[in-house]
Amino acid sequence: MTGLRAPLGSLLVIVLALAVAWSAPALAQQRSLFDVLFGGNNNAATQPPPPAAQPRTQPQPQSIRRAPAPAPAPAPVAPPAQTIAKSDVAQRVAVFGDSLGVDLARALDRLYAENPDIAVLQKSVGSSGFVRNDFYNWNTAIEDELVADSFDVAVVAIGVNDRQVLNGAEPLSDPWREAYRARLDAFLGNIRAAGKQVIWIELPPMEQPTYGAAMAQISSIHKAAISAVGGEWVETYDRYLGENGAYSASGPDLNGNIVVMRKGDGIHFSAAGADKLAFYVDRAMGAGGSRVSLSGSTLEVADLLAGTDAATMLRPPFQGLEQMRLVEMASLVQDLGGVAPRAGDLILAGTPVARGFALEDMLDAPAGRVDAFGVGRVRRVVENPTGR
Template sequence: MKRVFVFLLIALFATIDVAPAFAQAETRVEVAQQQKRRTLFDVLFGAEPQQAPPPVQQTQPRKATPAALPPPKPQVEKAADATRLAVFGDSLAVDLAKALERFYAEDPNLVVINQGVGSSGFVRDDYFDWNKTIGEQIAADSFDLAIVIIGVNDRQEIRVNGQSYNSLTPQWTAAYQARLNDFLGQLRAARKPVIWVGLPPMSKTEYSAAMSQISALYKLAAFSGGAEYLDIYERFLGEDGKYSSQGPDVNGQNARMRKDDGIHFSTAGADKLAFYISQSIRTFYRGGGITVAVADPLLGTDAAAMLRPPYQGQGQTRLLEVAGAVVPISRAPQRAADLLIAAPQPAADMGFSLEQLMAAPIGRADAFGVGINPSETENEGQE
């Protein structure tokens, strides 16, 4: 009887213990299974006190240290008497001036002045008159060295004295050249050195051809006006000799050289152009003041108005050499008309004969070791 009672008691406790487990929600089944089940020993003699689990030490995850940015370049204070490099032109000049500022950022002796005006040119002087502006800048003595890059807005008709002429026609070309000559003439009269930068290739073929024709006018005006002309056309072509928006940067790495419009330079392209221009700037500037050749051996002659030889990249010094700057002091400069009717030069003196060389006395520069001893000659005469 006792065994039956014990068995019923065990069954009752088992039912009480198991029934709540079936009533739990499915989401807590896993939690109930993880708890320790009560056994018959626990019912009869009591469960052992459970020790509290040791506290779990939660470690804070380390925050990733952000990559350190390179320290900014120190701002170099420009000297009070720094050479003032002014960049004149259209929107191309605006981008170029920023690139030159980056290039000479650490040079305390040169300061870049951005004088670029977007949408300007030599055609629409009613919008912006560059000849008037350059005269005002010269009068104010606001710069020492001029860089000019312009022309992307000049493929349009020009108005002169109420008359309009289509772009690149003979009348248009004559009027355009007159404005270029006026611009450069003012700079030359003020003895301001000028570096005129030609236009690069453009993405659209027809537009690029027009810009090349305008660049040819710049080249002629620069040579006749005493300016340094920098041709950059081929330096921004692709390997196939055509327009390319990509190319090697100043470090030799392939980079995007032009903007999406196919006209303007990207930052890398402008930096590359600034590097090329810096080589021409060295003709006039070497870390201090500027130097410019002012002597003109053709001044006052009929040849002064003639077009100077196109020795590109050689600067004023080369032009002076070609013009014949080195002449004997004793000879007066000849006029161009005299050179055309000059009489033939007289035959040059033949110099010493072989007999004279052989008879040279010992000790003279032309004796060559076979000269005659003067004392022996005198003794022979006395005998």
């Protein structure tokens, strides 16, 4: 009996081992057979931990796939400005002045960039003027330039810093004017004595009214001094005013387009404003008998009041192509063989202006003209002129 128990025990162990081996994959996540038979959970430390539960995410709507934005194109690099060699006998145009002169010199340099016969010399000094000769003495400076014979034409743009006390005198007082004019006369006298052409730039309108009024008075002293030596005067005040006769930062450029003419400080010229001024300076050099045809431009604007009493009166500023069209239209009809009336007669109230013929007669086709068609103009007689 005892011998039979041994084989039965061994067989039972083998059956249990086979059952455990067969059920192990299926019960990997459950309690083992040993635990079922004998209880306990002694192998819990050896079991792999259950996988962490993944959070459930709500399905997201499919976004619209967009093509990636193209990379910004690199900024175009301006080609380097070509420097044209100036002739050995090129006319030397020196710009003397303050910060206005600095802007003007740059504009003249652009104007003559491709002209080998004109060389622009920038001789301006910012914050300078004729009052503070302790800061920069223009009379001494011009003497040195003349001794060196460094220029042929002097272009002067100066004055925005001159509203200051001079020799203890208040700005624009009578003693101030006398001292200021004496310095101008010495400056211009040296240039003219050396046989150089001199061109003076009128101070433009300023945005600040009080400051602008002072600049206008200083500019009047400049004009008297340049006229005394026979120099050229370049007008800017009327040319840079707005249509309403007041300061304007914008205005017509050389092509008639309305652009920004002045800088934000209300004093200096923008690049376009300086380029327009350079054009007028170029015309002044030609008017002064310059030996070189500077820019090659021969366009001149006819002054319909030239030779009349109104030629020197204050007139509205030239405002570009629109006004030019009006001038052209006004000049289409003229009295043939008539004598131009005096400008004073035109503005006297009640003064009849004699004409060779009535303007209405131009609408009538006289007999024999190709557009008469044998029928003259019919004049209607108004039987009741009073309208009653």
